[in-house]
Amino acid sequence: xxxxxxxxxxxxxxxxxxxxxxxxxxxxxxxxxxxxxxxxxxxxxxxxxxxxxxxxxxxxxxxxxxxxxxxxxxxxxxxxxxxxxxxxxxxxxxxxxxxxxxxxxxxxxxxxxxxxxxxxxxxxxxxxxxxxxxxxxxxxxxxxxxxxxxxxxxxxxxxxxxxxxxxxxxxxxxxxxxxxxxxxxxxxxxxxxxxxxxxxxxxxxxxxxxxxxxxxxxxxxxxxxxxxxxxxxxxxxxxxxxxxxxxxxxxxxxxxxxxxxxxxxxxxxxxxxxxxxxxxxxxxxxxxxxxxxxxxxxxxxxxxxxxxxxxxxxxxxxxxxxxxxxxxxxxxxxxxxxxxxxxxxxxxxxxxxxxxxxxxxxxxxxxxxxxxxxxxxxxxxxxxxxxxxxxxxxxxxxxxxxxxxx
Numbered sequence: 001x002x003x004x005x006x007x008x009x010x011x012x013x014x015x016x017x018x019x020x021x022x023x024x025x026x027x028x029x030x031x032x033x034x035x036x037x038x039x040x041x042x043x044x045x046x047x048x049x050x051x052x053x054x055x056x057x058x059x060x061x062x063x064x065x066x067x068x069x070x071x072x073x074x075x076x077x078x079x080x081x082x083x084x085x086x087x088x089x090x091x092x093x094x095x096x097x098x099x100x101x102x103x104x105x106x107x108x109x110x111x112x113x114x115x116x117x118x119x120x121x122x123x124x125x126x127x128x129x130x131x132x133x134x135x136x137x138x139x140x141x142x143x144x145x146x147x148x149x150x151x152x153x154x155x156x157x158x159x160x161x162x163x164x165x166x167x168x169x170x171x172x173x174x175x176x177x178x179x180x181x182x183x184x185x186x187x188x189x190x191x192x193x194x195x196x197x198x199x200x201x202x203x204x205x206x207x208x209x210x211x212x213x214x215x216x217x218x219x220x221x222x223x224x225x226x227x228x229x230x231x232x233x234x235x236x237x238x239x240x241x242x243x244x245x246x247x248x249x250x251x252x253x254x255x256x257x258x259x260x261x262x263x264x265x266x267x268x269x270x271x272x273x274x275x276x277x278x279x280x281x282x283x284x285x286x287x288x289x290x291x292x293x294x295x296x297x298x299x300x301x302x303x304x305x306x307x308x309x310x311x312x313x314x315x316x317x318x319x320x321x322x323x324x325x326x327x328x329x330x331x332x333x334x335x336x337x338x339x340x341x342x343x344x345x346x347x348x349x350x351x352x353x354x355x356x357x358x359x360x361x362x363x364x365x366x367x368x369x370x371x372x373x374x375x376x377x378x379x380x381x382x383x384x385x386x387x388x389x390x391x392x393x394x395x396x397x398x399x400x401x402x403x404x405x406x
Contacts, residue, residue: 007145015110022106023099030095034088042078050074117147121154128158179218182211221351224358235276235362242271242280242305242312249284250303257288260296267304273312273385275363280314280383283359286352287316287379295320295376311365312383319376328369332357356381 046054053067079085189208192198246268257264284303291301295318302317323331332353356379357367365383372378 011114015107015114019103019106019110023103026099026102027095030098031091034091034095038084038087042075042084045078046071046074114147117151121150124154124158128161179215182214185211218351221355224355235279235359237274238277240273240275240277240280242273242314243268245277245280246284246303246305246314249281249288253285253288257292257301260292261299262292262296262301263299265300265302267302267306269304269306271305271307271312271385273307273383275383279359279362283356283381284314284316286356287381290352290379291316291318291320297321300376307385310385312385314381314383315378317372317376317378319372322371322375323369323377325371331369332367353379 043051043054049067050071053063053071056063057068057071186208189198189204193200193204198204246266250264254264288301288303295301297320300319302315304313304315304317306313306315353367360367360381360383363383365381367382368380370378370380
């Protein structure tokens, strides 16, 4: 196992053991060296008789007491009067000092290695506090597993903050753009009425009310989307008959669909789930309105329901211009519109599908946009049969098989 994979407490323990052993090793090696040098100097200072006595002792031979006394006396004189006792004390002090310095230097190097990731996060935090969200935290080798995880989590957080800042900026610009047109129209008409340039008529009143309705819808959708995205809006969790909710929405929207000449088809299979019926109806209405606005040229709309034992599926399919594969996830972004059929002249706010996805995810599900055969698109709302706050990972490989799309 590499040090990168070790826990921080393991690295700290090993580091302390290493520092202690290093200091002890320096002291032992130093003292052994001192005694070996002292021994060599003492041996060379002995006369011939004392050297012969020492060799006899080494060979374990019998020696006379006088010779032994002479050898011991020579050693005592050498160690005391020769100053080697003081030299030993000085060596001890010097080696303790050197061992301490080695410990300090080694500890600083180890501490620097272990603290480098934390210092990087600290510097990055100061940069973020000053408003710099685009900094790049470098990879640091040798950190503990906790510090590497901290760096990874901090990078994700930084990217999330940068994305949130970018989305906030884009959203503010989009809100200003969306509100500018109806506010300009309202101001112009009201100023004209006040100046006497226009005469009040039912047609003008209806037009002004329509602009106010447009503003109210934008504010309402933004409010709901913000609450759902922030997790402050908790959906109800009551038993819902999905087919019954579909029928309720169709009943209220059929006059407008008939006026557009939309041919309706259904593939409704019984589905019961725990969900918020108001939000489910709102999501379905948004999907139908999206299809009627951008795919009315196909004059075809098919709604289906299905359950697979874990999730309930609600689909709305059309035969309109369809959605390019590269745009199938972008359609759920706030304010997104395509270059051709999905432009502002069609009258949409660009928030409807974002609200649909937020509703599905608030229930623990998700929303997908897929191809409806050779032309058109199908939007699939996935909801867990049991109330859940967890995200849905399951996808539908072939929605046509489930819902009978042509």
